[in-house]
Amino acid sequence: MPNYQGVWDITTQFQYAAEWPQPFPTDLGLFAGGVTVANIDFVSISSLGNASDFGDLTQARYNLVGLGSSTRGVFGGGDTYDIIDFVTFSSTGNASDFGNLTVASYSKGALSSNTRGLFIAGSNAAGALLANIDYITIASEGNASDFGDTTVAKQRATGFASTTRGVYGGGTVSGTINVIEYVTIGSTGNGTDFGDLTVARADPATFSSSTRGIFAGGDSSGGGTANEVIDYVTIASAGNATDFGDLLSATRNAAGCSSKTRGLIGGGYQTGGTTVIQYVTIASTGNATDFGDLTGSGKANLGACSNVHGGIA
Secondary structure (H helix, E strand, O other): OOOOOOEEEOOOOEEEOOOOOOOOOOOEEEEEOOOOOOEEEEEEOOOOOOOEEEEEOOOOOOOOEEEEOOOEEEEEOOOOOOEEEEEEOOOOOOOEEEEEOOOOEEOOEEEEOOOEEEEEEEEEOOOOEEEEEEEEEOOOOOOOEEEEEEEEEEEOOEEEEOOOEEEEEOOEOOOEOOEEEEEEOOOOOOOEEEEEOOOOOEOOEEEEOOOEEEEEEEEOOOOOOEEEEEEEEEOOOOOOOEEEEEEEEEEEOOEEEEOOOEEEEEOOEOOOEOOEEEEEEOOOOOOOEEEEEOOOOOOOOOEEEEOOOOOOO
């Protein structure tokens, strides 16, 4: 539905608005869930400003992940659930059931092309590390299928994609790791070594254009030490990450989404939970800039997706 916004003047009883109704954004970034949170926020990625309410997940949960096509946003896992939810980007509203992951799990990674979404590794309900990669066809509701495995069992690795290649990096095994791996999205198979991050860390916020992928912030110790480092890689060329710049403040357990030109880092923990959204221009290098705020109080361990990211042609 359109996002009707305006200011009602009780005295004159006239409605003032720049546009009535205001067109619904076509470059949506969604931020969903978090600790004890079910709500989904949305922003227009090309604009600056605070987030607005989109709707709710089918289940409040945290440590979930998001991915998207040009028409659908999908959120999977979290807490000890096997839930996969979806929303339609073109209208606000609550999420609907999509299907189930192959294993109830949390602290996964996620990435997608315009047709296929991948859910990567994580931990099961007993806390055991997983190596499995699941995939779904975004346009068709149903349960996830097995895609392959990561090189080692891990949790808290995060990812992004070009139209053909998925890349995921960081995470924890016995401690934080700097490993980056890749897969070919259109096929099935195990992950392959890509290179290394500049700093070992878990839960970096990740996003991409069609050519360049970004890892932003994360947990350096695996136990709550936030960092401010932003790295980038060229998705088509395996190799080690390069320094991009720094976040506004050291941030961990944030979520990332993007257009093909601008990346957003939303929420997470700094000295405490934060609602701050930061942004960078993907094609350049430099430090992050303030974008606005998420709704509600500080949000962390949330999932994010967009309908205009680098995995969409």
